[in-house]
Amino acid sequence: MSFEGIVCSACSWPLPPELWSGTEGQHCLSCGAPLLLTVFPALTRPHVASLPQPVAADLEASCFYHAQNRAYAPCDECGRFLCSLCTLEIPGRILCPVCFGANMRGRKIENLESSRTMHDTIALSLAVFPAFMFWPVLITAPLTLFWIVRHWNSPSSVPPRTRVRFYLAGLVAVCEISFIVLLIAAIFLVRR
């Protein structure tokens, strides 16, 4: 799938090349919305796909997955020879599809991660929200502490993020546990 030309972001109407200059004060010809359009050299770059070359002689190394294709590069993980079709380039490394898939499943390629769980937000929610109903705190406060210890070193957000939510969740959970202990002690003393 490739896109030719540029369209209005409001109505998806194709914008004629006269509007590509990027000057302010231009409007979409269809919906009339004021536009702020910036075009970059990648638009004029031709799309070139590299096709695998066939093996010319018997002595030439061939691709592990396509015996008829000439080897282009080895996989940095398993060392198998790969044709240009099987080569997956990630920053600083070349991987075959199998190693790439294994790395993705194991979340070893950080730059390709598409989602992450925010354990600090979960811990904070676990500490704060049940407190409004009081009794669930008996379970959720210790669970919060367990969650903090369990996920202290788990990867957090990709952009910079502090551990302040973990600290807050821990503080709230400790306060809740202290309160419960004091309450039980007070009940015990009053009954005696």
Add this chain to the structure above:
Amino acid sequence: MSEANYRRLTRRNRTWTGFSQAWLGSDHLLIVNSIRFVERYQRFALADIQAIVVSEGGKRAVWQSLVVLICLVAGFASQSSLGRGFFSVIGFCALVVAILDIARGPRCRCVLQTAVSRERLLPISRMPSARAFLAVMIPAIEAAQGNLSTEDLAAHAAATPQIAPAMLTPKPPPLDRSIGFTPEVLFGLLMLDSVLVFVALRSSVGVALGLLPTIYFAEFLIGILALVQSRARSATSLAVLIAAFLCILVDPFALSGIAAWSSLVNAFRQAPSVPQWNLAIGASAGTLLLAAGWRATMAVTGLTVCHFERTARAH
């Protein structure tokens, strides 16, 4: 795309379910879409970005000003202090929201285009933030791709099929949206409620206390639903719908609600420990006729307008 220090490009654009934010990496743009407990990431290599299109639009301040106006009018029209207080609070909140909305600048839609995708950038929803975003992004992308010369652009434009305004193909016919039956349900409910309000205001405090809150809640809820689903409706039925909803808002604070409220207060004053639920509601004949009458009138008018709208659509 190497892991590097990220530079924050936008503030968090918060929604009910989370937020979205843009970050600039060493060689890519990172869009973070958060749903509270999970963050999802989209990366765009700076070398692959073909264009960024920002279009201004969506002036919600008009609607907010309208809400403020309605609340002011309803507040002044209201006879009770409860009604004035209610509309004052709603109107003040709407005023604050409108002022904040205006202060944040015009809304916009930003789309980032690569060779294989067009992605809407949710973090950029206001023109000032879009300008600040472009001020950082344009130099970063030009550093990765170089500058686009006028000659290259002209050559590419020449190769792209020209789209002159006169040659633009006509827009496709609008989709025939289903108009739904929620307004009809509302008007039917108003018809039923005209009888129930009449009964409630003619009977005792206990009956009124059981009936009226349910009536008000049902009318308000279905009124909101009908307004939300009225985009495809004609101007006439929309006008009747808005008029009916205004009456629904005003009635508890200025008409039937006030009549029942004074009787309820009397019942509690006479015997605070055991309220006299059998005390009759002292609603005047005028109040009774008005409270039941506007409901019946709106119901008949609304159902008639909806019927004609459906007939016109069918033809």
